[in-house]
Structure formats: structure tokens, C-alpha cells
Amino acid sequence: MSMSKSSYSQYNRKNWEDSDFPILCETCLGNNPYMRMMKDKHGRECKICERPFTTFRWQPGKGARYKNTELCQTCAKVKNVCQTCMFDLEYGLPVQVRDHELQIADNIPKQGANRDFFLQNVERTLGQGDGTQPIAQIANNMDQAAHDRLRRMARSQPYYKRNAPHICSFFVKGECKRGEECPYRHEKPTDPDDPLSRQNIRDRYYGSNDPVAEKILNRAAAAPTLSPPADTTITTLYIGNLGPSGAQQVTEKDLNDFFYQYGDIRCLRVLTEKGCAFIEFTTREAAERAAERSFNKTFIKGRRLTIRWGEPQAKRAADNSNYVTPVPSVPILPIPDGLAPSTSSQQRFTGSMPRPPAPPTFAAPTRLVVPNVRPVKAGEPSSSSSSIYYPSQDPTRLGAKGDVIE
């Protein structure tokens, strides 16, 4: 059977692809908003399915090499990848990394009639939709944690260094005569023993033996993680590397402005001379969220903040037992559930079990979550009235929402 366009498409659904615009990632498009592209109808065969497709060629910004599309659009849509660099369109990560994180075992046929039949079915599916829905296995993966992990691995900015010209092979041999005029890079070549110098299109596309993916996965595995402590009463985070005290130091306001997005902040103490801060959230969930989302990637005033979990207060309280002085004016009342002073041995109640009344003792509690007594001011007669003091009544308290009344 001849490979001419007309007769071929009559007997088989395997059509020659014609398109108006390529499917590309941001990096491959480059930083120039005024770009010109050359279109070559049925210009080359797809590197994966070997069918002719419409290629595009363009220069992604100043000083970049000309790039062109390598895959046909059907192949690109099957894997949701860029037609040129074959990285995932959403995250800019290799297919192998994405499939590993999302647990996609995509065993699509790689050659011969099986491949052609598979692509024929894919094209039929694509023809039914409006072209915006994802297809294949990517479509039905909704694992949010995996997507979060991928987002963390992905670059936040397009990586234009990838568009740089190739290294001049003549320069490597020491015989490039073009000198200044040479459009290729005059640089030391990469080590040939480096696995990164052995990449190929098919492995990248099918997500197997991809050295780039291996590197990214290794780096992700080696990255430090912040595991929340077992003691669930801890809601305090330590924040370090605020810088030396002075105008350049990260201020309380900076921290508050950044961390309030994760939940209500109960207390924020900045130790200016030590260059660190302790931030206490009202809920454990907020603290966990803050730790997870801000760890190792929080930049304020150009500094990467160190984030760690606060130590259990019980340990510190044991060191100095007069950490909380008992106040005799407080009437003995059953303490509200959320404000109960808890020791590390005492677990928080979750059910509606009736609590035993607090023992009428003035022994120092090992840990006090919120001082539920009004701070005694000097000169003010200590009233022995039995009105309950709620922390939210105090306008000068940190984290208060209302206006401060002097």
C-alpha cells in the first residue's frame, strides 16, 4: 500500500495530522511575547508513532536555539506532555516522575499494529470530546497528596536555560574556526560517563530509564521532611534564621502576615536578639498545615526561614517549676475542655465522657495552654470577685482581633 495521503486515509483511520498551533510548555515557548513560528505541514514523522505530522519551528527568545516539535499532537495528548520537551504540561516534570507519584502504570503499546490500533482508538475518543479533557489514565487520578508532592518537585519558574544552544562540537575538538560568530555554545562538554548525557526521546516519553527522572526522584527522596511530633498537644512552631537584629530582621508583622493564612495564631513571640520566633496556632491542624506548606520553602526578606516543631512545653516547664505561679484569686471551676492543661501523659478527651473535677490544689500545672486569669496589674486592687476571665476579653492580648483599647 502506498503511503500517499489520500489512498492511505481511505482504508485506515490513521490520518496525517494537521494542526494550527502546537501543544507546548511555557519553557519551550520562551520569554518573548512577540514570537514568530514557522509551520511545516506534514513536515516530519512523529518520533513516537512514526506518522507524518505538522511541525512548528521557532526561536524561544533571544540567544536561544531554534526549537521544533518532535511529537505529534495525539502522542502528546496521550501522555499530557509538551510536543517538544516531553515534560508534563502541568508540572514540567518527566513522565516517569509524574507516573511514579500518581501511581500510573501506563503500559501503552510501543510498536507495530498494537500501537497503531491504540492511537486509532485514542483519536476516536479525542474526536468525541472537545479536546479539553485529559485522556488515558491521567484523567482519573485524583490523589491530592500526590499532586501536592509533584507541585513541590516542580519548578516555580520556567527554566529558560534549557533553550540554550547546544555545545559546539568543533569547539570540543578544538577546531572551531567560527570564533565569535559561532552560534553554538563554546563551553566545556558534560562528562560522557554522566548518566544525564544519555537521554533519548522514547525513554523520556514512555517514562522508563529516564536519567533526569531518576535524578529528580532521588533528590525528592533525599529532601528533608518535617514530621509532626507524636504529642498532639503541640501547636507551636519554631521559626529560625530571622537574621541579625536590626532593620533587616524579619519582623513580627512579616511573620504574622505570612502565617495567618494557615490558621488562627494564638501567640507569636519574636526573640529579636536570638533571631528566632515561636508561633503558636490555635489548632493542631493549622500548625500541621503551616509546617507542611512552609517547611524549607518560606522566603521572607530574601531569607529562607528555618521551620521546626516547638519542643513539648512539659520538658521546659519541668526545668523551671515556677514557670506558672498559681493565682489564689481564681475560683476553682471546671476548666473548659479545649483549655485544659494537659501533661504529656494525659491524652485529650475526644468523647463526651464526664471529666472528674480538677483537684483543688495549687501545685503548678506542668503546662498551661492559655492563662485563664486576668494579669494582675500593679496598683490595681486584686479583686476576689468570682467573675470568669476569658482570654478573648483582653484587648492587649496577642492575636486579638478587635481594636486595642488603651
Added chain:
Amino acid sequence: MSLATKLRRVRKPPPEGWDLIEPTLEQFEAKMREAETEPHEGKRKTEINWPIFRIHHQRSRYIYDMYYKKAEISRELYEFCLTAKFADAALIAKWKKQGYENLCCVKCVQTRDSNFGTACICRVPKSKLDAERVIECVHCGCHSCSG
């Protein structure tokens, strides 16, 4: 092709003043011969014709200057040189237009031959290009022939 052969093809005796330009044209002819016989090994495909274009430009420029700038040759001799193809009439026609005074070759202003309907990179004035970027146009190896 030697100068004598070219003269024989015109089938007319050269006009008055031929003796003035003959030695220079002989030299150009020898240079062209040398460029033609030079081996192409180690050269890029586009580079091969660059010396031919350069000598062709220089020779046309010589005839052009002798007639229009210095006025040392007669109109008959100038036209004889054009018919004998010692000078490129098309190129000289461009040189008479404003902005094209130093045009390197006719190929570089042929917009139909480019992808986006533009002239060659050597037609971009130096002031509009990057200072550090060195360019050599693919057609004739021109660095810049405008502004």
C-alpha cells in the same frame, strides 16, 4: 574565464579608455580564478560562495566608482563593461537608491526567499543589533552593509 575570452564574447572592440581599467580588471580576474579553484574542504556549505560574492562586489564597485564617483571612464566604456559582465548591473542599480549605497549582494534584499518576508540580517543597521553579537550572513558572509 580569462579577460580575453570575455572580450571575445562581446564581439566588439573595447571603447576608448580601456587601457586605464584593464590591469585592475586583470587582477580581479586572477583573484576570482584563485577563489574558484580553492578547495572547499573544511568549509561549511554556505561559506563556499562567500569569496566569489566578495570579489564580484569589489569588481562592480570599482567600475561604479570609476564612472559615477571619479568620472574617469566614458559612458560607452561603462556600458561596455556592463554588457561584458565585468560589473553587475542589478547590483549597481541598487547602489543608486538611498539606503542601499553599500549593499553587499542582491540576494540579501530578496525578501521572497526568507521565512517571514524579511531582508537578510546584514541589512539591519548595526545600531539596531546587539553590540557584542557578531553576524555573518549566510548568503555572502556580509557583517553589515547598512547604516
